[in-house]
Amino acid sequence: AQKVTQAQTEISVVEKEDVTLDCVYETRDTTYYLFWYKQPPSGELVFLIRRNSFDEQNEISGRYSWNFQKSTSSFNFTITASQVVDSAVYFCALSGSGPGNQFYFGTGTSLTVIP
Amino acid sequence: GAVVSQHPSWVICKSGTSVKIECRSLDFQATTMFWYRQFPKQSLMLMATSNEGSKATYEQGVEKDKFLINHASLTLSTLTVTSAHPEDSSFYICSARVDRITDTQYFGPGTRLTVL
Numbered sequence: 001a002q003k004v005t006q007a008q009t010e011i012s013v014v015e016k017e018d019v020t021l022d023c024v025y026e027t028r029d030t031t032y033y034l035f036w037y038k039q040p041p042s043g044e045l046v047f048l049i050r051r052n053s054f055d056e057q058n059e060i061s062g063r064y065s066w067n068f069q070k071s072t073s074s075f076n077f078t079i080t081a082s083q084v085v086d087s088a089v090y091f092c093a094l095s096g097s098g099p100g101n102q103f104y105f106g107t108g109t110s111l112t113v114i115p
Numbered sequence: 116g117a118v119v120s121q122h123p124s125w126v127i128c129k130s131g132t133s134v135k136i137e138c139r140s141l142d143f144q145a146t147t148m149f150w151y152r153q154f155p156k157q158s159l160m161l162m163a164t165s166n167e168g169s170k171a172t173y174e175q176g177v178e179k180d181k182f183l184i185n186h187a188s189l190t191l192s193t194l195t196v197t198s199a200h201p202e203d204s205s206f207y208i209c210s211a212r213v214d215r216i217t218d219t220q221y222f223g224p225g226t227r228l229t230v231l
Contacts (some may be wrong), residue, residue: 043206043225099125103159
């Protein structure tokens with residue numbers, strides 16, 4: 001079964017603090033993709049990153065970084081020096097290699113950055 | 116980057132009427148588009164997968180006669196909510212897949228439907 005778990009429902013941090021959003025996934029596929037999307041209050045989902053199952057290198061993009069560990073089936077997302085504009089709901093998603101390549105979304109983590 | 120638009124962004128309608136939502140990929144051709152529904156403070160729920168030129172594949176529990184999906188071209192998919200009722204009020208989001216290799220889905224801005 002395909003499943004994505006984001007155990008943190010809501011997180012609040014003070015501006016400039018670092019914050020890590022957790023994502024744990026389950027899949028039987030050997031080839032799969034993991035994603036992070038940001039949904040600000042406006043509602044539109046913004047693509048942040050895609051990682052395939054064969055690439056375990058961590059990635060850094062500005063203040064954002066991602067830690068992919070197959071051994072623990074986790075794909076965590078860290079925001080360094082958080083800003084108020086980072087306030088949003090963040091979704092982790094898994095895509096398998098099945099015919100429909102359906103996305104399986106986690107329940108999302110609502111991040112509030114307090115000025 | 117890939118841009119997906121939705122129209123309208125919000126709509127209010129009377130119970131019993133039908134509402135059509137358009138999803139367009141603006142700068143790429145999308146062989147596959149997806150329709151999601153999102154309730155307040157909840158995750159996205161996949162409703163159906165729409166492939167150009169063929170019938171949509173609906174997820175279990177989604178009434179295909181109520182939520183009509185048409186994918187007439189590589190850049191346009193439409194979702195029609197027929198005989199809408201207040202319980203259909205929700206945030207509807209479409210996405211388009213650029214290609215099967217990268218598998219990345221790009222999302223539209225969503226349509227907020229309110230049925231009175």
